[in-house]
Amino acid sequence: MRGSISKSKYILKILKSWSHLDVDAIILWWSKETVAVVTGGNRGIGLEICRQLAAHGVTVILTSRDPGAGLESIKFLSEVGLSLIYHQLDILDLSSINRFIEWLKENYGGLDILVNNAGINFNLGSDNSVENARKVVETNYYGTKSMIEAMIPLMKPSVVGARIVNVSSRLGRLNGRRNRISNAALREQLSDVESLSEELINTALSTFLRQVDDGTWASGGWPQVYTDYSLSKLAVNAYTRLMARKLSDRQEHEKIFVNCYCPGWVKTALTGYAGNNTVEEGADTGVWLALLSHQPITGKFFAERREINF
Numbered sequence: 001m002r003g004s005i006s007k008s009k010y011i012l013k014i015l016k017s018w019s020h021l022d023v024d025a026i027i028l029w030w031s032k033e034t035v036a037v038v039t040g041g042n043r044g045i046g047l048e049i050c051r052q053l054a055a056h057g058v059t060v061i062l063t064s065r066d067p068g069a070g071l072e073s074i075k076f077l078s079e080v081g082l083s084l085i086y087h088q089l090d091i092l093d094l095s096s097i098n099r100f101i102e103w104l105k106e107n108y109g110g111l112d113i114l115v116n117n118a119g120i121n122f123n124l125g126s127d128n129s130v131e132n133a134r135k136v137v138e139t140n141y142y143g144t145k146s147m148i149e150a151m152i153p154l155m156k157p158s159v160v161g162a163r164i165v166n167v168s169s170r171l172g173r174l175n176g177r178r179n180r181i182s183n184a185a186l187r188e189q190l191s192d193v194e195s196l197s198e199e200l201i202n203t204a205l206s207t208f209l210r211q212v213d214d215g216t217w218a219s220g221g222w223p224q225v226y227t228d229y230s231l232s233k234l235a236v237n238a239y240t241r242l243m244a245r246k247l248s249d250r251q252e253h254e255k256i257f258v259n260c261y262c263p264g265w266v267k268t269a270l271t272g273y274a275g276n277n278t279v280e281e282g283a284d285t286g287v288w289l290a291l292l293s294h295q296p297i298t299g300k301f302f303a304e305r306r307e308i309n310f
């Protein structure tokens with residue numbers, strides 16, 4: 001990796017010295033030595049993100065909570081000529097995360113790209129049950145947060161910056177027309193990146209979960225559609241912005257860019273295969289964000305390769 005950093009530095013220096021050349025014109029910064037970790041890589045959008053990243057020539061570590069399912073996906077990809085690495089990883093299990101950290105350090109010395117794709121949803125069609133709200137919030141928000149905290153110290157120095165891509169959802173928008181928190185003051189606090197804090201996010205989530213427990217959530221002013229899922233993704237979005245702020249003062253070559261995106265409504269198990277988009281379309285913006293050639297872009301929300309409002 002050190003060799004490839006100094007090679008990229010050298011190329012960057014030459015390109016910068018040609019004043020007519022925009023640094024954004026530098027493409028294909030990655031190589032086989034670039035290591036990407038994808039959570040929930042055994043199926044759906046995660047599997048397709050793994051496939052596309054591997055097809056671009058990146059070393060992809062496909063992770064899944066169930067080794068059988070993960071190894072099956074590795075086999076499936078090998079049949080289309082792609083060679084990926086497998087490791088077990090349950091984002092809700094700290095001992096699994098710790099085993100993964102040790103293995104990653106020992107075998108790859110760290111990572112360049114983290115794609116937080118693992119997620120769950122229990123509502124389909126017009127359902128809006130909160131029966132599994134705690135599990136949804138734990139997985140989609142706290143699991144993603146645990147992975148970000150665990151991986152940041154392992155992210156490799158790089159001239160182009162390491163990248164974190166969080167697979168989120170437009171359902172988690174703060175100011176969505178039909179699906180938002182009704183408390184304007186809370187929306188305001190969550191939308192101001194300066195007032196954002198882990199405590200603020202935790203308090204909103206724990207208030208919702210307490211209301212689920214005592215049966216008062218329906219009048220709590222929470223998002224109206226897929227309430228638990230929407231709130232979990234709203235928290236992911238807020239945490240993306242918070243982390244981008246916290247990581248912004250890292251030195252040159254130690255930069256980590258963190259963004260989130262909505263894959264659209266995709267035909268996967270999570271939607272009961274009822275979406276409009278294919279997994280190829282759903283993975284596209286995530287892979288694009290992971291591989292942007294020069295990326296001072298951080299703390300933003302994307303869909304179809306365009307920035308959208310939180």
Ligand SMILES: NC(=O)c1ccc[n+]([C@@H]2O[C@H](COP(=O)([O-])OP(=O)(O)OC[C@H]3O[C@@H](n4cnc5c(N)ncnc54)[C@H](OP(=O)(O)O)[C@@H]3O)[C@@H](O)[C@H]2O)c1
Nearest residue numbers: 040044045090091092117118119168169265266268269270
């Ligand atoms: N499909 C859509 O329309 C849509 C829209 C917006 C956002 N998203 C987001 O896209 C991401 C991928 O969803 P998908 O549609 O591809 O759904 P999916 O096919 O159900 O895949 C979800 C993946 O997450 C994994 N997972 C769940 N809990 C986990 C845990 N504790 N640890 C590790 N992995 C775990 C699942 O593993 P198992 O196979 O073991 O269950 C599976 O691999 C999710 O974050 C989802 O919220 C999807």
